[in-house]
Amino acid sequence: MALLPDLDVRTVLNVVEENFERIRLKAYAIRMIYTGEHALDKEEIIKHFKATIDDVNSSYCDINVRGLLLVYDSYFVHVVEGSEDTVYRHLRFLFERERKWIEEKLKEDESDEVVEGVAIMLDEELKEKSEKKIFKRVKMLTIYHSIQTLLFDDWRAFIARPPSLIGTLNVHGPMSEHMEQLRICLDKMTRICAYAKADENLSFKGLSAVDPRIEALPEVALIDCLLQSRYILDLRHVAHLHRRVDDYTFYFENVWPLPTHFTPRHLYKLKIDDSFVEPLPVMPWELVKKEAEDEEREERQSGSSDSD
Numbered sequence: 001m002a003l004l005p006d007l008d009v010r011t012v013l014n015v016v017e018e019n020f021e022r023i024r025l026k027a028y029a030i031r032m033i034y035t036g037e038h039a040l041d042k043e044e045i046i047k048h049f050k051a052t053i054d055d056v057n058s059s060y061c062d063i064n065v066r067g068l069l070l071v072y073d074s075y076f077v078h079v080v081e082g083s084e085d086t087v088y089r090h091l092r093f094l095f096e097r098e099r100k101w102i103e104e105k106l107k108e109d110e111s112d113e114v115v116e117g118v119a120i121m122l123d124e125e126l127k128e129k130s131e132k133k134i135f136k137r138v139k140m141l142t143i144y145h146s147i148q149t150l151l152f153d154d155w156r157a158f159i160a161r162p163p164s165l166i167g168t169l170n171v172h173g174p175m176s177e178h179m180e181q182l183r184i185c186l187d188k189m190t191r192i193c194a195y196a197k198a199d200e201n202l203s204f205k206g207l208s209a210v211d212p213r214i215e216a217l218p219e220v221a222l223i224d225c226l227l228q229s230r231y232i233l234d235l236r237h238v239a240h241l242h243r244r245v246d247d248y249t250f251y252f253e254n255v256w257p258l259p260t261h262f263t264p265r266h267l268y269k270l271k272i273d274d275s276f277v278e279p280l281p282v283m284p285w286e287l288v289k290k291e292a293e294d295e296e297r298e299e300r301q302s303g304s305s306d307s308d
Helices: 012-025 042-057 084-116 121-131 175-198 220-228 235-242 283-306
Strands: 029-038 066-071 077-082 135-147 155-159
Touching: 012 066, 029 084, 029 220, 029 235, 042 066, 042 077, 042 084, 042 155, 077 084, 077 175, 077 220, 084 235, 135 175, 135 220, 135 235, 175 220
Parallel strands: 066 155
Antiparallel strands: 029 077, 029 135, 066 077
């Protein structure tokens, strides 16, 4: 008797593992692009970003964080790649580093006041102390899930001076205009990433006005327009939503107690001497039934009078 051939039984997990081996990854990779306005020197802001990237990569991570940071005098655009866990860990480290930096600056100011013997009592100066921050505004432009090819092998930072934008952008325009400006910014960053991938010694210093690399830089007015857009999510809010599931409200929780039109309010009132404390409300179907009975009674009375 011939034996049945061995069947090649493969699960979805086997297919996923084979795909990971082909693209040389251990987990699903994502690419996030976000922009913001900073309040530090260019070299100092690069130092903060590099410290967070090194902290993430020095710990356990399935895909190291890599990417490209484009820094202007007051703005920046960051393209970061990695697994979902490492990218969001980078965001947590970044905002935690900002919080610690603010605390250190406030302590330094307090110690300086004690040494100098100066008591600051003005509300304006107290307000300036409370407004110390690294990031004035920061928003996420886009995120790509389950990417198959990583653009970068490591993390790099560039300092550049973008060209001026000819014309003005309407911040209060419709959503279609905001999405068009977002598309333009992403196209420019795609060109920047292509230049960085092709040239390991890429630099944006000393570029002429006709250099194609200068045209690929997003303008300051474009970035500021995206930061003011109400259609683009704040990066702090995006980082807060990670691994959080909102409570779901079921339908029966919204409709209780039941409407009195279907269930009388006094249905469960106790009886005293075979009478309710309060009379029951008259329901619509009871009115219809009463009208039908009255009509039958009138017909009977009219019939009896005719027979007489």
